[in-house]
Amino acid sequence: MSKTQxxxxxxxxxxxxxIREKGFTATTVDDLCARAGVSKGAFFxxxxxxxxxxxxxxxxxxxxTGELFERAxxxxxxxxxxxxxxxxxxxxxxxxxxxxxxxxxxGTMVQETYGQHPQIRDACAASIFGHADTLVDDIAExxxxxxxxxxxxxESLAAHTQAVLQGAFILAKAxxxxxxxxxxxxxxxRYVELLFAPPAQTRSAS
Amino acid sequence: MSKTQxxxxxxxxxxxxxIREKGFTATTVDDLCARAGVSKGAFFxxxxxxxxxxxxxxxxxxxxTGELFERAxxxxxxxxxxxxxxxxxxxxxxxxxxxxxxxxxxGTMVQETYGQHPQIRDACAASIFGHADTLVDDIAExxxxxxxxxxxxxESLAAHTQAVLQGAFILAKAxxxxxxxxxxxxxxxRYVELLFAPPAQTRSAS
DNA sequence: ACATCCATACCGACTAGTTGGTATGGAAAA
DNA sequence: TTTTCCATACCAACTAGTCGGTATGGATGT
Numbered sequence: 001m002s003k004t005q006x007x008x009x010x011x012x013x014x015x016x017x018x019i020r021e022k023g024f025t026a027t028t029v030d031d032l033c034a035r036a037g038v039s040k041g042a043f044f045x046x047x048x049x050x051x052x053x054x055x056x057x058x059x060x061x062x063x064x065t066g067e068l069f070e071r072a073x074x075x076x077x078x079x080x081x082x083x084x085x086x087x088x089x090x091x092x093x094x095x096x097x098x099x100x101x102x103x104x105x106x107g108t109m110v111q112e113t114y115g116q117h118p119q120i121r122d123a124c125a126a127s128i129f130g131h132a133d134t135l136v137d138d139i140a141e142x143x144x145x146x147x148x149x150x151x152x153x154x155e156s157l158a159a160h161t162q163a164v165l166q167g168a169f170i171l172a173k174a175x176x177x178x179x180x181x182x183x184x185x186x187x188x189x190r191y192v193e194l195l196f197a198p199p200a201q202t203r204s205a206s
Numbered sequence: 207m208s209k210t211q212x213x214x215x216x217x218x219x220x221x222x223x224x225i226r227e228k229g230f231t232a233t234t235v236d237d238l239c240a241r242a243g244v245s246k247g248a249f250f251x252x253x254x255x256x257x258x259x260x261x262x263x264x265x266x267x268x269x270x271t272g273e274l275f276e277r278a279x280x281x282x283x284x285x286x287x288x289x290x291x292x293x294x295x296x297x298x299x300x301x302x303x304x305x306x307x308x309x310x311x312x313g314t315m316v317q318e319t320y321g322q323h324p325q326i327r328d329a330c331a332a333s334i335f336g337h338a339d340t341l342v343d344d345i346a347e348x349x350x351x352x353x354x355x356x357x358x359x360x361e362s363l364a365a366h367t368q369a370v371l372q373g374a375f376i377l378a379k380a381x382x383x384x385x386x387x388x389x390x391x392x393x394x395x396r397y398v399e400l401l402f403a404p405p406a407q408t409r410s411a412s
Numbered sequence: 413a414c415a416t417c418c419a420t421a422c423c424g425a426c427t428a429g430t431t432g433g434t435a436t437g438g439a440a441a442a
Numbered sequence: 443t444t445t446t447c448c449a450t451a452c453c454a455a456c457t458a459g460t461c462g463g464t465a466t467g468g469a470t471g472t
Contacts, residue, residue, distance in 0.1 A: 007448075023318035025231040029432060039449045040433085046447095051430065100321065107376050108317050112229035115306065118335035125380035152396070156389040159377060163390040164366075168372030170313050173320035174331035176264040183362040184369040185399070190358070202379060212423070235458060245423045246459085252421090256458065 008046045010036035015057040015114070016064070020100040024054055024109045024120070044144060051117055054109065058123035069134065081142035081196050084135060085189060090111045090164060092185045095178050101168040102178075104128075128166075132158040146196050164188040211298065214252045216242035221263040222270070230260055230315045230326070232235045237300040254350065257323055264329035268336060274342065287348035287402050290341060291395060297371060300390040301384050310334075313372040334372075338364040352402050363401070370394040 014035035018027040029050055033040050047053040069075075074086035094102050110124035132155075139154035165188075168181035220241035223231040235256055239246050253259040275281075280292035301308050316330035338361075345360035371394075374387035 021321050022230070023231060025229060026318060026322065028430080030430090037207075040270060041448050041450075043448095044433070048433095077393075078339065103222065106380075110380045111317050112232060112313050114228050115332040116232065119383065121380060125382075128377065128380050152389070152393065156386075157393065159386050160370075160390045163373030163377050163387075164370055165373065166376040167369030167371065168315060168378075170372040171334065171369050174312075174316045174325065174327060174334050180365050181369075183358070184366045187363065187366040189399070190395040191393070194397070198208065234456085238454090246425095247423045247461095247463095248421075250459065251423095289463095 007036070007038045007042045008037060011043060011046065011053070012057055012060040012191055015053060016061060016105050017100065019057060019105050019109055020103050021098070024112050050121060054113065054117065054120040055123045058106050058109065058120065058127050062127040065127075065131065069131070079142075080138040080145065081192075084138045084142060085192060087135065087138075088161065088185060088189045091161075092189070095168075095172075095181050095185070099169070099172055099176070099178065103173065104166060106170060107166040107176060132162050135161060142196060146198070148196060150195070159191075161188060171183065208246060210346065213242070213244045213248045216244060217249060217252065217259070218263055218266040221259060222267060223306065225263060225311050225315055226309050229316050243366075254399050256292060257326060258327040260323065261329045262319065264312050264315065264326065264411050268333040271333075271337065275337070279411060285348075286344040286351065287398075290344050291398060292400065293341065293344075293369065294391060294395045298395070301374075301387050301391070305375070305378055305382070308384075309375040310372060312377060334368055335365070337374075338368050341367060348402060352404070354402060356401070363398075 008205040011032055014032050015027070017171075018031055018035060022031075029040065032053070033043050035040075043053075047056065069087075069090075070189065072090055074083060076091050077083040077086055106124035106127040108119055113120040113124070128174055134153045139157050142148075143150065143154060164184055168184040171184065172178045172181040210244075219313070220238050221233070224237055224241060228237075235246065236250055238259070239249050242248075249259075251263065275293075275296075278296055280289060280296050283289040283292055311365055312330035312333040316327055318325040320329070341364040342360045345363050347357065349360060370390055374390040377390065378384050380388040
């Protein structure tokens with residue numbers, strides 16, 4: 001178990017960092033082996049092909065991030081709207097350091113693979129929308145609690161949060177500056193606040 | 207001029223479609239030549255390297271889309287807020303057909319190149335933020351007109367619109383379905399409406 | 413009018429190096 | 443012994459980029 005899993009896990013961890021740095025296509029099998037510190041034989045022992053590693057990397061990413069958000073302190077909040085806003089605040093705080101340290105593996109990977117590698121695309125979709133699903137119950141409950149009758153669904157708002165984050169990563173990459181991403185997350189927070197603001201009430205313009 | 211420019215233009219047009227389909231890295235020089243119907247000699251006659259074509263493709267994309275939006279009918283509107291909302295509506299309407307037909311070349315390309323090809327990254331940034339700039343004056347004027355005093359800037363909202371669109375493209379690619387992108391653009395429109403809603407007034411929860 | 417010159421546009425075979433993937437064999441666990 | 447795990451050596455296909463060459467057409471000199 002200990003050594004058995006290490007080569008595979010090292011390869012998957014190497015995949016996460018390399019895909020974030022260079023993308024999936026530009027990452028070669030030799031790159032992966034070098035960063036993981038294993039041989040090519042180990043690679044093809046665990047993965048039948050580079051594509052299969054792509055699928056496994058997406059699933060690995062889901063597992064790693066899933067655990068991160070499950071253990072995060074914002075989960076302790078009981079009020080659903082507060083928990084949603086705390087989630088957004090956490091996403092904002094995670095925008096620290098190098099872009100490759102906070103950007104999304106599957107968002108990057110799906111752009112390159114959606115038309116050529118359907119299995120990788122589907123694994124990326126499962127990761128993104130699986131994560132979005134963790135927000136749906138809170139959004140739905142917040143809508144109920146605050147009496148929000150809307151022409152949008154909890155699912156669509158959950159997906160929208162992920163769209164904003166993915167787009168924020170792209171803008172940060174383009175500008176080579178995380179500030180623009182932070183501002184977009186601020187807009188997202190403001191949007192959620194406006195959606196759930198008490199009705200029939202004077203609102204400030206900010 | 208007529209035949210002189212065709213080989214280069216055909217290569218640039220081929221680049222736009224191929225990058226949208228497969229990404230920049232996966233697109234080979236031979237792919238580009240085949241789709242453009244020209245020889246490899248022609249390619250390297252016009253571009254010193256594949257990277258140089260990447261930069262030129264981003265600039266070509268800026269020119270093509272710049273003209274599209276400059277000529278669009280929403281520009282005829284005189285009210286700045288209405289023009290902004292009409293822009294968003296146009297972006298929504300453009301989400302038709304295959305994903306490769308509406309997704310963003312530079313948004314795709316910058317994900318793969320931001321760390322490895324700074325010149326391409328900068329060309330992509332110029333395209334994205336140059337486009338965002340075309341919205342800033344309208345947003346600023348709308349804020350003035352409607353008396354919006356905000357802790358956000360016109361620039362940041364303009365950038366945010368692009369973040370939402372880029373993120374919407376990613377979600378559409380992952381799900382292989384444009385509906386999720388349309389819903390995100392709807393959230394964006396709703397956000398802008400809420401930001402500019404008249405203050406001190408009852409608002410509906412939708 | 414005609415010959416010369418030369419720049420631009422383009423072609424396609426070629427190469428040096430890289431790519432994903434395979435074949436084989438050995439160490440260690442079961 | 444058999445299976446799992448992993449290393450080394452290797453390969454065929456593909457990659458970006460090169461190179462020698464052709465075609466065209468405009469400018470210039472005579």
